[in-house]
Amino acid sequence: MGRIIIRGGNRLKGTIRVGGSKNAALPILGASLLCPGVTVIGDVPRLRDVDVMISLLEYLGARVSRNGHTLHIDGSNVRPLDVSEELMRRMRASNLVLGPLLSRFGRVCISYPGGCDIGSRPMDQHLKAIRKLGADIVEQRGFIRSTSKGLVGRDIQFDVPSVGATENTMMAAVLAKGTTVIRNAAREPEISDLATFLNGMGAMVSGAGSSVIRITGVSEMSPVEHVVIPDRIEAGTHMIAAAVTGGDLSIINVVPEHVEAIIAKLQECGVDVTETENSVRVVAGGELLGGDVKTMPYPGFPTDMQPQFVALCALARGTSIITETIFENRFKHVPELRRMGADIRIEDRTAIVRGVPALSGTHVATSDLRAGAALVLAGLAAENTTVVESPEHIDRGYEDLEHKYRSVGADIHREL
Ligand code: EPZ
Numbered sequence: 001m002g003r004i005i006i007r008g009g010n011r012l013k014g015t016i017r018v019g020g021s022k023n024a025a026l027p028i029l030g031a032s033l034l035c036p037g038v039t040v041i042g043d044v045p046r047l048r049d050v051d052v053m054i055s056l057l058e059y060l061g062a063r064v065s066r067n068g069h070t071l072h073i074d075g076s077n078v079r080p081l082d083v084s085e086e087l088m089r090r091m092r093a094s095n096l097v098l099g100p101l102l103s104r105f106g107r108v109c110i111s112y113p114g115g116c117d118i119g120s121r122p123m124d125q126h127l128k129a130i131r132k133l134g135a136d137i138v139e140q141r142g143f144i145r146s147t148s149k150g151l152v153g154r155d156i157q158f159d160v161p162s163v164g165a166t167e168n169t170m171m172a173a174v175l176a177k178g179t180t181v182i183r184n185a186a187r188e189p190e191i192s193d194l195a196t197f198l199n200g201m202g203a204m205v206s207g208a209g210s211s212v213i214r215i216t217g218v219s220e221m222s223p224v225e226h227v228v229i230p231d232r233i234e235a236g237t238h239m240i241a242a243a244v245t246g247g248d249l250s251i252i253n254v255v256p257e258h259v260e261a262i263i264a265k266l267q268e269c270g271v272d273v274t275e276t277e278n279s280v281r282v283v284a285g286g287e288l289l290g291g292d293v294k295t296m297p298y299p300g301f302p303t304d305m306q307p308q309f310v311a312l313c314a315l316a317r318g319t320s321i322i323t324e325t326i327f328e329n330r331f332k333h334v335p336e337l338r339r340m341g342a343d344i345r346i347e348d349r350t351a352i353v354r355g356v357p358a359l360s361g362t363h364v365a366t367s368d369l370r371a372g373a374a375l376v377l378a379g380l381a382a383e384n385t386t387v388v389e390s391p392e393h394i395d396r397g398y399e400d401l402e403h404k405y406r407s408v409g410a411d412i413h414r415e416l
Helices: 023-033 048-059 086-089 092-107 124-132 161-174 190-199 230-247 256-268 303-314 331-339 368-383 401-406
Strands: 004-007 012-016 038-042 063-067 068-076 107-111 136-139 142-145 153-155 179-183 205-206 211-215 225-227 247-253 274-277 279-285 317-324 343-347 348-353 387-390 409-416
Touching: 004 124, 004 368, 023 038, 023 048, 023 068, 023 092, 023 161, 023 190, 023 230, 048 063, 048 086, 048 092, 086 092, 086 107, 092 107, 092 124, 092 142, 124 136, 124 153, 124 161, 161 179, 161 190, 161 211, 190 205, 190 225, 211 274, 230 247, 230 256, 230 279, 230 303, 256 274, 256 279, 303 317, 303 331, 303 343, 303 348, 303 368, 331 343, 331 368, 368 387, 368 401, 368 409, 401 409
Parallel strands: 012 247, 038 225, 153 179
Antiparallel strands: 004 387, 004 409, 038 068, 063 068, 107 142, 136 142, 179 211, 205 211, 247 279, 274 279, 317 348, 343 348
8 A cells, every 4th residue: 555656757777577477377376276286386476466366266265375476276175166246346357267167167156357447348258158168157136157067169259359258268168078269369478378377287278379279178187387477568567667767777587579569669669679588678868759559459569558658658759649449448547647747638549649848746546557557657757756646556467666666776665
């Protein structure tokens, strides 16, 4: 809790290590429900969202122990208990227990995870898929109750390449009879990491990372050890921190391929980005140029980097047009950036940003984790002092963010 205090204007210089991916860890934690025995998951970031997922697994009977960034999860005593609305509402990704519980036990009952600040977040694609696999679904009073006498592999065509629906369907299909084909599947790297984890447990998943994923059902799964891929959105956030402060950051534990769209856009904005096998170096110093972005499913420019990129454009020369195609309400950071002096106009799902010479620090409110991150970036670049309220939203997706930026020269601390 507390608030983050930033005295802006310092150029960030040095090295930052990126943690394991939140959005890979969450589905993989769900997949640990698929079998008895102890799975071991490495480089799991210490985040509020991970804590929520661990609480959910423990509620269902899993035994979880954490040693630093390594989790041991024993799924032996898991039972498909009804998941309360209170538990489900704490995090949308709680819905990632749907596939595993239905797969292993033929029964699951969760409440709708509820929308959040960035959009309505429906689950129609999740339900369409498990219904196609043969599950019965009853939706009443905000709960989704699903049972099956044995799922059967089918061809499933998604209307939208939903990350969560792809993940739930993969986990529902691994123990089904026969082969499941998911078409128009999400292609995010986190999907591929989940497939690697599932195959390590004995599943037969192929095509992950492409829009057609094939899953041949197996009779049982067994525990596995796995290290989570690096968090590409955390990496992109640090890249923009270097850009907006005119800094020179080496960002390590990065898969450059996973951040190609971000690298390309930063280079268009006049920032120098070089790659090694597992790191990127971002050197800024000249004038930032504005750039146009349309958020798209992977491998396009990620929606989870849109708020951070708007913060960059607020300080860049010229006018930038940023269109948010994934979520219908993901500009909560804009009013707060305006209070710092940004010149931004919203037309439906598009932000028209006219760069200004400088932003000025003030009190700003956070509403979701990426909007909060964008405000931290703006504070790092702004004149005077920025006070970021409710940093618990940021803690959902970033581990020790202020410590990481202080270690490379930012004047930033948390006031409890
Ligand atoms: C995942 O959410 C990520 N979360 C989100 O990251 C990310 O923004 C999102 O994918 C898009 O990349 C995790 O992985 C835990 P979707 P998810 O289902 O799976 C529509 C962050 O900041 N849709 O791919 O919930 C939906 O409305 C978070 O780390 C349906 O219409 O996203 C949206 O417009 C925020 N029907 C689009 O698809 C469905 O059944 C993408 O949603 C499901 C989704």
